[in-house]
Amino acid sequence: MKSERPEIIEFYLHEGHGIFYAMNPDLPGWITGSKKALDTIRLCNGNRTPEQILDELEKNYLLPRDVLAKEMEILFENLEKNGFIKGIGVSPPEYERSLDTLYLHLTRDCTLRCRYCYIEGGEILKNELTTVEIKDVLDQAMALNKTRLLVAVTGGEPMIHPDFWEIAEYIKSKGCPMTLATNGTLVTAENAPKLKEYFYNIQVSLDGPRDVHDSMRGKGSYDMAIEAMRRLTSAGAHVMISAVVSKHNLDSIYHVVDVAVELGIEHIKTGIFLPFGKGAEEKALALTESEFGEFWHKMQKSMQEKLSKGQNVQVANDINKVSFLQPIYYSKHSCGAAIGALSVDADGSVYPCQSAHLPEFLAGNVREMPLEKIWRDSEVFRIWCEATIDDIKECEPCDWRRYCGGGCRMQVYAFTGRLDKPVMFCSFLKDFFPKSVDAYLEYLVKQRADRDTEKEEK
Structure with missing residues (x-):
């Protein structure tokens, strides 16, 4: 564990079907887990050491310390990888421009x-x-x-x-x-x-x-x-x-x-x-x-x-x-x-x-200049490349901004004449995304139940 007294960032949380989904709004970071994992996360307030967190978990869960320690190690690897722990730098991925x-x-x-x-x-x-x-x-x-x-x-x-x-x-x-x-x-x-x-x-x-x-x-x-x-x-x-x-x-x-x-x-x-x-x-x-x-x-x-x-x-x-x-x-x-x-x-x-x-x-036009020059030097392409979700003020407070991207730019342009506005179906999407997450959690629980049934049958 890289942090002596781990502290968790503010994150989006959805609980359902006996498990949870946590999302880092600023990264491609999300994890799912049990109530015990969520309790562990909530103990990470910047005041406790990992050993002190284990002490608290031992009080609440009747499990051997070494089992809890192993589970916590795996959880913290995921938290660090997905940018949930303050002070541990995880940068958003930079995509190298390539004509795919x-x-x-x-x-x-x-x-x-x-x-x-x-x-x-x-x-x-x-x-x-x-x-x-x-x-x-x-x-x-x-x-x-x-x-x-x-x-x-x-x-x-x-x-x-x-x-x-x-x-x-x-x-x-x-x-x-x-x-x-x-x-x-x-x-x-x-x-x-x-x-x-x-x-x-x-x-x-x-x-x-x-x-x-x-x-x-x-x-x-x-x-x-x-x-x-x-x-x-x-x-x-x-x-x-x-x-x-x-x-x-x-x-x-x-x-x-x-x-x-x-x-x-x-x-x-x-x-x-x-x-x-x-x-x-x-x-x-x-x-x-x-x-x-x-x-x-x-x-x-x-x-x-x-x-x-x-x-x-x-x-x-x-x-x-x-x-x-x-x-x-x-x-x-x-x-x-x-x-x-x-x-x-x-x-x-x-x-x-x-x-x-x-x-x-x-x-x-490819008859007037090489495609490579258009790709590299076109002012139109520069504007489109530099237009990001960070330019859309209405999207700043939204937890889903990095996953939605603001919606199709041409849908936006069709109804606003601009590229720096959110898609017109924004409020519908904000309602839909949490429902999709809930469906995802239900799907995970069903998968786990199916695996358990298969094991019992064997």
Whole structure:
């Protein structure tokens, strides 16, 4: 133990199900434990030595001193590692900037004309990058990566590009894992197995039942999306349903959970409607905070019903950052935009992320300067990199600030026109996070009970 008279910092505490969860708001620091461990922590007031703490524990717990000492040693190792003890310096992790994700828009051309398309897809641009230029962008991006570059192939509808397979083969030859975002209209029984071989994850857009989906994306698009997912899952591909949530589908969004179960799809990605691109003319579709809460509760209820029947479905979005299904992590930023990711439009324009394709966030163009120079010297990227949770005054008193990161910056920008404000669903998240922690504790207790049952049966 490094401290002669250990004193614990102020921390967030949640007790439930006979155990506790403690979180250091300023670090990626959190621990769970029993009532005895919490009693030990409360004895660390800066006035007692470790031996005196043991004396107090011996009075309260009928256990041998050596057993208590061993437990306390393990507890203090965790407390020190997670920054809970005053005077023991534990710094927040510094993430080395590396381009880990490249959003590659092959074309603006598309088979559909979705009413709220943020990229304004539909017609091919006159000055889109050639296939040779697209390959060069990949080569430049790989030089900015320190581990393994993930390439998210998107559009428009990327499969409509005349050299789609040639580009996919080139990316694969470089050893880069790929994801594909598609509306499903060009997926066939013949190409589904090939898509499975090239892309480790394929996102297919689905916004609700047939009438709802078709009214936003075009008549017949629902049936084509469903058939595409059937073909892909039959081919063994990992499919994720991608849904845009708006007022239009608020009452029927849970339908995508039913589809996921029917087709054996385990992951659903949801994103709220943002009034960018074509969506600028559909601002009435934007959710209010109460509607967002309504949406999430409906989705949670639907998922829980499926899970109770042994049907595994998970929803991925910002509010699952704190979830008993996913580890809690530290973040000064809400995402990797401009820090670990960038987006290249079909004409070579470069942006911090795929949702930030706006004139004010244009960082440069690969036809005018090397990608490395844009990445290193762009004023837009500098602003995004330096914009952290520490700049959001409203977030200063919040225990969850380092885990939420302030929320998606483009969601914030869509409704405030600024990057230094908290996400509009802030109060909902503050209510949701503790509930997730409680669910996490319940999960731990159940795991322990299951292990004990297995031991007894043996």
